[in-house]
Amino acid sequence: MIKDMRNTLLGVIVAGILLSISCANKTGTHGYDSPTGYNLNKPVKYYMPDGLLEISGIAFNNGKSDSVYAEQDEDGNIYYLKLGDKQVSYSKFGKKGDYEDIAICHKQVIMLRSDGVLFTFPFSQVRNKEIPGVQKLEGLLPDGEYEGMHTDDKSGLVYVLCKHCADDNTTKSSSGTILALQADGTLKQSGSFSVDVKTIEKITGKKKVNFHPSALTQNSKTGEWYILSSVNKMLVVADSNWSVKAVYSLDPAIFNQPEGMAFDNQYNLYISNEGSKTSAGNIFKFNYTK
Numbered sequence: 001m002i003k004d005m006r007n008t009l010l011g012v013i014v015a016g017i018l019l020s021i022s023c024a025n026k027t028g029t030h031g032y033d034s035p036t037g038y039n040l041n042k043p044v045k046y047y048m049p050d051g052l053l054e055i056s057g058i059a060f061n062n063g064k065s066d067s068v069y070a071e072q073d074e075d076g077n078i079y080y081l082k083l084g085d086k087q088v089s090y091s092k093f094g095k096k097g098d099y100e101d102i103a104i105c106h107k108q109v110i111m112l113r114s115d116g117v118l119f120t121f122p123f124s125q126v127r128n129k130e131i132p133g134v135q136k137l138e139g140l141l142p143d144g145e146y147e148g149m150h151t152d153d154k155s156g157l158v159y160v161l162c163k164h165c166a167d168d169n170t171t172k173s174s175s176g177t178i179l180a181l182q183a184d185g186t187l188k189q190s191g192s193f194s195v196d197v198k199t200i201e202k203i204t205g206k207k208k209v210n211f212h213p214s215a216l217t218q219n220s221k222t223g224e225w226y227i228l229s230s231v232n233k234m235l236v237v238a239d240s241n242w243s244v245k246a247v248y249s250l251d252p253a254i255f256n257q258p259e260g261m262a263f264d265n266q267y268n269l270y271i272s273n274e275g276s277k278t279s280a281g282n283i284f285k286f287n288y289t290k
Helices: 002-026 197-204
Strands: 044-047 055-061 064-072 077-081 089-092 099-105 108-113 118-122 135-137 144-152 157-165 173-181 187-196 215-218 225-229 234-238 244-249 258-263 269-273 282-286
Touching: 055 269, 055 282, 064 099, 099 144, 108 144, 157 187, 157 215, 173 197, 187 197, 197 234, 197 244, 225 258
Parallel strands: 055 099, 055 258, 144 215, 215 258
Antiparallel strands: 044 282, 055 064, 064 077, 077 089, 099 108, 108 118, 118 135, 144 157, 157 173, 173 187, 215 225, 225 234, 234 244, 258 269, 269 282
């Protein structure tokens, strides 16, 4: 009888532990769970041609997924292709440099270099061999390293999130700058925002998270901000006011080096991964399910 009681007690303890783990997983704070409407464990995979081995940022024009626009770390080119193409086309807009993100807004292309310098040019020039009249915009962002940028096509606002800025303590917060796109392609400062890293620590249960965001986008259906950190292998979801709601760990077996992120106009989520010596660059599509 004592043995039966011990077995029963053991069973209750194990069941309790499993239930606790299950409940924790549903919150998105452990394991490889996904935001509502998406399954980050089952992507549709598109492998990139050789020219986009080091693919970084990605963007769509007006959310249309018939063509994806991208840049890679080393060359001043804007690349464009249909997902599934075996070859990629490109136009040259600038010199070699560490380009990290791309956005398209109000018929303007915006390129972000890692040092915070921005380049703009008309979208209508994209399919030229070389793009004339590129504007180089300096001094708009605080000194630091940048990788994440998002534009709101309705308001014309540009959101740039710092990966590591001199004024930031990356265990406390990550700062961002809001810019307003002008009709002539220039940008003007329009505000600021921040992401509270301490909330990320509380949700994940981890101490001293050095948060280094690599991509930024907004889900137009929910208004939520999606913030990707490649080095942390995590996806942070914040509400429209930048309050962190959930943190999702990314499976390193799937996400080699996630650097770019965008939604199309059907609310499907796309994440690009840089390639390596043994694997091609890729773009993963996560279909939206109601």
